[in-house]
Amino acid sequence: MKLRFARKHLCIPYALFLALFVIAPILIMLYYAFTDSEGGFTLMNFASIFSDITALSAVLSSVSIALLTTAICLIIGYPVAYILARSGLKHGKTLLLLFITPMWINFVMRLNALKEFFALINILDKSAYFNTVIGMVYDFLPFMILPLYTTLIKMDNSLIEASQDLGANKIKTFVNVVIPQSMPGVISGITMVFMPSMTNYVISDILGRSHITILGKLIENYFMQNNWNMGAAISMMLLAVMFVFTWLTGGFNDDAANAKGVGL
Amino acid sequence: MIKRIFSCVFLALVMLFIYTPILVLVVYSFTDSTVIGVWEGFSFQLYSDLFHDKAIMKIVGDTILLAAGAGIISTILGTTAAIGIFHSKKRAATVMNTVNNIPIINAEIVTALSLALLFAFVLTFINKRIISLLIGHVVITTPFVILSVMPKLKQMDPNVYEAALDLGASPTKALFTVVLPEILPGMLSGFMLSVTLSLDDYIVTAFTKPETFNTISTYVYNAVKVPANSALPGLRALSTLIFVLIIIIVILMNVVKKKEVRK
Numbered sequence: 049m050k051l052r053f054a055r056k057h058l059c060i061p062y063a064l065f066l067a068l069f070v071i072a073p074i075l076i077m078l079y080y081a082f083t084d085s086e087g088g089f090t091l092m093n094f095a096s097i098f099s100d101i102t103a104l105s106a107v108l109s110s111v112s113i114a115l116l117t118t119a120i121c122l123i124i125g126y127p128v129a130y131i132l133a134r135s136g137l138k139h140g141k142t143l144l145l146l147f148i149t150p151m152w153i154n155f156v157m158r159l160n161a162l163k164e165f166f167a168l169i170n171i172l173d174k175s176a177y178f179n180t181v182i183g184m185v186y187d188f189l190p191f192m193i194l195p196l197y198t199t200l201i202k203m204d205n206s207l208i209e210a211s212q213d214l215g216a217n218k219i220k221t222f223v224n225v226v227i228p229q230s231m232p233g234v235i236s237g238i239t240m241v242f243m244p245s246m247t248n249y250v251i252s253d254i255l256g257r258s259h260i261t262i263l264g265k266l267i268e269n270y271f272m273q274n275n276w277n278m279g280a281a282i283s284m285m286l287l288a289v290m291f292v293f294t295w296l297t298g299g300f301n302d303d304a305a306n307a308k309g310v311g312l
Numbered sequence: 313m314i315k316r317i318f319s320c321v322f323l324a325l326v327m328l329f330i331y332t333p334i335l336v337l338v339v340y341s342f343t344d345s346t347v348i349g350v351w352e353g354f355s356f357q358l359y360s361d362l363f364h365d366k367a368i369m370k371i372v373g374d375t376i377l378l379a380a381g382a383g384i385i386s387t388i389l390g391t392t393a394a395i396g397i398f399h400s401k402k403r404a405a406t407v408m409n410t411v412n413n414i415p416i417i418n419a420e421i422v423t424a425l426s427l428a429l430l431f432a433f434v435l436t437f438i439n440k441r442i443i444s445l446l447i448g449h450v451v452i453t454t455p456f457v458i459l460s461v462m463p464k465l466k467q468m469d470p471n472v473y474e475a476a477l478d479l480g481a482s483p484t485k486a487l488f489t490v491v492l493p494e495i496l497p498g499m500l501s502g503f504m505l506s507v508t509l510s511l512d513d514y515i516v517t518a519f520t521k522p523e524t525f526n527t528i529s530t531y532v533y534n535a536v537k538v539p540a541n542s543a544l545p546g547l548r549a550l551s552t553l554i555f556v557l558i559i560i561i562v563i564l565m566n567v568v569k570k571k572e573v574r575k
Contacts (some may be wrong), residue, residue: 053483059396059408062389062454066411069451072434073426074414080429128326131319143323145562150330152508153558156532157551158334163536164348164544165333189330239417247419250514254536264421264515271425271519280429283422290418 074287080280093281103266103282110246110262113177117184117245118238121192124185125237129196130226134203144197148190155187159254162186166255176256183255184245191240199233200226235297243290334555341548346540348548358549365546368531372550375527378442379510382449387503389450390457395491397458398465412455423452424519431520440522448520449510456509457502464498465491504565528554 084090097103128147132140150158162183166172171179207229211221247264261269263282270279340348344357362368397408415423427448431439438444468491476486514529521530528550535543 055399055483055487056396056401056404058392059400059404062393062396063408065389065450065454066408069427069430069447070411070414073423073430076429076433077422077426124326127322131323135316135319142566145566146327147330149559149562150334152512152562153334153555154512154528154532156514156529156536157547157554160532160536160544160547161333161337161551164340164548165336167347168336168349186329186333189326243417243419247421248515249421250533254533258537264419267421267425268518271428276429276432279425283425286419286422290422294417 077280077283077287080276081284084277093277094285096278097282097285102261103278106261106263106266109177109260110264113181113184113252113260113262114242114245116181117188118242120181120185121189121241122234122237125189125192125196126234129193129200129233132193133197133200144193147193151190156250156254158187159183159251163254172255172257176252176259180252180256180260183251184248187248187251188241188244191244192237195236195240196230196233199230203229239293239297243286243293247286334551337548338552338555341552344545346542346545358545359553362546362549362553368546368550371526371528371531374525375511375529378446378449378527379507381446382453382510383503383507385446386450386454386457386506387499390454390502391461391495391499393454394458394461394465394495395487398462412458415452416455416459420452420513420515424448424516427451427516428519440520442522442525444520445517445522445525448516449513452513452516453506453509456505457499460502460505461495461498464495468494 081093082089082091084092097107131137132144132147137143163172166179203226207225208221211225212218216224246262247267249262249265249268252258252260252262252265263286267279267282270276270282336348340351341358342354342356343352344355345352393408393412397405400408427444431444435444438447472490472494473486476490477483481489512529513527514533517527517530518533521527526534532547535541535547
């Protein structure tokens with residue numbers, strides 16, 4: 049029987065590609081996370097994340113750095129997106145481009161620029177922790193601004209007018225109408241900032257002068273020592289966090305992809 | 313009025329935060345001093361050294377080739393996949409879209425480690441080769457091509473393709489002459505996005521690349537980690553060139569978009 053061409057068959061090459069290079073690697077990782085170096089089943093890899101002092105401190109510093117970075121990005125990014133999208137600026141779209149252009153410049157190079165700048169103003173050898181957080185904000189701020197801008201610009205003006213017609217003042221309208229309406233953007237922004245700031249060890253290496261070990265660095269260290277089992281266990285944990293997060297926020301939403309500039 | 317001034321000041325401050333480090337680097341690329349903060353007089357020495365440094369020029373060339381390769385492969389793979397997903401049954405489409413989103417929302421280090429495991433234990437014959445690096449980049453870039461092409465497919469009039477078939481075009485011909493021109497803008501932005509993501513990548517690159525092969529990202533990372541490295545002044549010139557190039561590209565794309573809108 050000759051298979052008749054249908055347009056749906058066009059996704060076969062990519063389906064095979066995904067099976068081989070996305071699904072299979074995750075399954076292999078799952079296997080290594082639950083086995084020891086001899087290949088026997090074990091839960092020790094996961095247990096040692098919480099008993100090993102290096103691993104536990106990496107978990108804690110990752111979470112605290114990621115929370116702080118995300119909060120700062122939101123505090124800076126929300127007003128920026130709001131002003132650009134809703135204050136009737138003439139060149140809002142062009143200004144937005146200025147805010148996100150750095151996103152397209154090689155991020156290691158931008159970090160080098162920031163490091164040189166820190167050295168110039170003499171704060172490079174001060175707090176490794178805060179330098180890392182500033183670096184994360186510097187790097188990830190566009191990922192927060194962009195999805196917020198997309199949701200705020202799409203927001204229906206009549207809702208705001210209705211709220212004001214019904215007697216709510218500006219602050220009340222903002223809290224009860226604008227913020228809830230922009231939640232999809234807030235959630236995408238948080239998704240796009242929180243996970244990378246727990247794991248992007250390039251930033252903590254360059255600006256924290258390797259004094260800070262976050263989860264990403266820990267995985268890299270295990271990778272360098274060929275300790276695949278521990279590296280896989282921590283990666284599995286991060287994967288699980290990602291799935292729970294996506295599930296809690298009601299599935300993947302396209303605004304998350306917008307954060308990287310799709311459709312710009 | 314006060315609110316407006318306040319808004320503008322706020323935007324200006326954030327802009328200052330974003331651009332000051334870059335501008336400092338640009339300014340100090342025009343002086344031949346070992347550290348930033350010391351001005352040794354205006355010179356193009358760093359640029360001249362840069363262009364005569366064969367090792368760096370090779371790294372720049374390799375990085376561009378890799379990005380172009382990853383961009384072309386992921387654009388073809390992603391576009392065909394998007395058309396396929398768009399015409400699949402709902403269940404199959406949901407599965408494809410879900411798996412497609414994994415590399416987007418997953419922490420990059422997890423993608424990197426899982427690929428490193430695959431190459432180290434299963435596909436050992438391509439472990440730490442150019443091909444494993446290329447695959448790594450295609451994994452992280454293709455999902456964005458699909459997300460760029462999909463909206464264009466949804467905007468398309470479905471009857472046009474059927475009409476082409478009715479008028480005697482083969483399915484392949486109809487795809488190339490009717491569908492392709494409609495989704496071309498989506499493919500282009502998907503390609504551009506893939507190229508920038510590939511140029512920008514460090515983590516997946518570090519986990520899949522051959523030992524001696526370097527991209528701009530891995531080169532800069534290794535140079536920056538060594539204190540007072542002699543490569544740092546040269547980096548100022550290289551960074552300046554890349555900053556300027558990106559800004560020109562962004563302006564050009566913006567002008568083209570505006571012209572399209574006016575049409």
